[in-house]
Every structure is written in structure tokens, then in C-alpha cells.
Amino acid sequence: MTEFGDFANIDVEKLLSGAQQQFARMAELQRRLPELVGRAQDKDRLVTVEYGAEGLRELELNPRAMRLASTDLAELIKTVTRLAAQDLGVRTNEVMEEVFGAEENPMRLLNDPDAALAGAKEAEAAYNRVFDDVMGELNRVRRRLDL
Secondary structure, eight states: OOOOGGGGGOOHHHHHHHHHHHHHHHHHHHHHGGGOOEEEEOTTSSEEEEEETTEEEEEEEOGGGGGSOHHHHHHHHHHHHHHHHHHHHHHHHHHHHHHHOTTTOTHHHHHOHHHHHHHHHHHHHHHHHHHHHHHHHHHHHHHHTTO
């Protein structure tokens, strides 16, 4: 039997085990992400915000906040909401590191676009190698069958 490049040496058990681990990680992530909440409060404790995956969950205004001009209050609400959303991002990153590990955390690619690009180029190179191997084998089969 002719070898098919690296395909003949694939450890199917290892491949399946790795896929099962990834599915388990994704299930854990799907279970935990909806529970995450980012929180923020301004220094004077006039505005408190909870922010979840669905957006704004809670908005509490201290009665003293009503003394602010409407434009100032609106700006303060937007600022605290943005801080709560950032806090949610930090918490999400922490959970993803727990689930995937620091090296395999998909969020790190958002913070490091060069690493994301390098990973994409590495995947492209692997695809090209596999494609070339398969096409080479198909050409050998075609020649053997005199097609």
C-alpha cells in the first residue's frame, strides 16, 4: 500500500481525543460565559452599572445623581457603562484562560493581531503542504491507471 504523505502517520486516537477535549472546553465556556457580569461604579458612587453578554443588566442611580445636569449625568452613565463592559472583557479573558490555558486562549489573538496573522499564515502553509501531498498522490494514481 502506498503511503499518503503525513496522512498515513496520523494517530486517529490522539486526533479524536483532542477533538473531544476541544468540545468539552467549548461546552464549559458556553456554560460559564452567560454567568459573567462586568461591574463598575463612578468614584462618587452616583452611578452603578452591571453589564453582561446581553448588554446592560442593571443601572442604579443614587438620588444625588439627579442633581447633575442631564448632559453630565448622561456622560457619566456612558462612562460607567463602558467601564463595566471593559470589566466584562477582563472577566471573559480570565475564564477563557482557565478553560483553554494561557497559550491557547483565543482572546490573546484579539490583543496581538501579529500573532493572529502568524497563526493564519501557519495554517495556510499547513493547508498548502497537505494539498500538495494529496495532489501528488492523485497524480501518481492517475499515472498508474493511465488516465
